[in-house]
Amino acid sequence: MYQEHTHFEVAINPNPDLNEPAVLFSGEGRPEPSHGIGPSVHEYYLVHTVLDGKGIFECNGVSYPCKKGDTFFIFPGILFRYQADASDPWHYTWVAIQGVTVSSYLRKIGVTKERPVLHTTDVPTAHELFRRIRLSFRQSAYSEMENLEASGWMRLLLHHFGLANADSIRSPERDLPTMIDRQVEHAIRWISLQYPQQISIQHIASTLGYHRAHLSKAFRAKTGYSPKQYLMNVRLKKAQELLVGNLTIDQVSSSVGFNDALYFSKQFRKEFGMSPTDYRNVATRTQEKKNGQ
Template identity: 50%
Template sequence: MNPDHTMFSVSINPLANHGELSVLFSGEGKPLPLHQTGPAVHDYYLIHTVFAGEGVFTIRGKAYRCSPGDTFVIFPGELFSYVADAERPWHYAWVAFVGRSVGTTLAVLGITPENAVVTGAGRSPRDVRHLYRRLRTSFQQSGYPVLEDMEAGGWLRLLLGKLGQANRQRLMEKPAAESEIERQIGRAIRYLELQYTQPVSIEALAQSLGYHRTYLCKMFKQSTGLAPMQYLFNIRMERAKQLLGTSMTIDQVASSVGFNDALYFSKQFRKWSGMAPSAYRRSGR
């Protein structure tokens, strides 16, 4: 038992993983009145969700009084402190995590050092407590730390989803950074980048986005300078260039970039690059 708490438990991830998103540890506690942490700096992200009681969280010189349902977020490299209320000390759960995409993900959810408190994420305490509980029980020293890490990452993503849902009003108040058609063009580009190995129908893509094929092609070219099929062709050829630097056969390269006919692929690659695939491979480019 932590002497500064009437209740304290923490679970540690046994796997040192610093990929896209990885939980470090998670816990739950009831600190004593006026128990304070900081001023300090962490090298990881740390979120707390308040279940009961109150306290004050401070970051970038701004103090937030937090009550049940509120979640406060500590950012790496940012000076922070938090203190339990003298009369009604808070009861909260927490999770620490790292990852290459975390800062971007939180920013998309409207969570930044300037807006570090989300209200309402814990308004459904049973759901949120369940997520924290599953985070902690992911680490059972089962002998399979990779699986434990994956499971905890899944529960963390669900928790971040809850924060995003609670923060929707703040996101709605932000000025639109791009128009609807720009967002849809972005979706179309993402689709082509992920599905270039498959047969692609621009007609079907346009329908899925809610546009007529002619209009989508016009707006796509206006945005990228290329028609959708030209854009797709370039994706396939650029990927083929990479694969030609491996030991894969020409047939295998062709199949890997969406061509069922290796001869047709070779003709198209030569037209695009000025060299046959085999010659391009020998050139060592």
């Protein structure tokens, strides 16, 4: 196959982690006129971006003429064929990816078995990202680090394709969330991740570009709670989890964002009708009965 290219290079991942989307190999080539591959099937995803020239990609009985900026995706187990043009053969670069979540990544950028081709106008950026993937595999003593680096560049490549394909990803029958809806979702994630910190609702609102009252109104409309109430609920529910363990009450209080253990106990009793200590005793007895002790 190499002899059928005027230029051919490939880099292999020596240590792919298949528990995550992983790069298996990546390459770049300039096939001879009319050079073709297939009909064949692969056991991995294979992504080609056309850097110049043109050719034909076929899968599922559909033929896709491809030119500079087009990227075609070969899915595992799907019969495919592709061939360089006879007069203007393509120059392309590729990456093979494997992993149980790859299909969900591709759906997010608008690629499916029924829609396996997308287009980017920023070919130089895509080309550089493919090159960075190949350069990750330096045959060093740290193959695990090379795998991590290649996976990072691969995700940036998919991100690039997703941005280039953003308009077509939007489905007309699905309303896009409004800006305030997105900001409320952002605030929810912020609270859910940062609850151990001394969170200021005012700071969240100003960071997201909204007046506190406006964000609070939208937040309540979506969740049924004010941001402050939501934060309290998150902290107390997490405290429930931690109380079934070996931490002291003071340690639990501090771990969920309370500076004052007495104030924590007061809020916990108000919410659950018992003190943290009583809750721990009840939860422990329940767990012992469940375990047959």
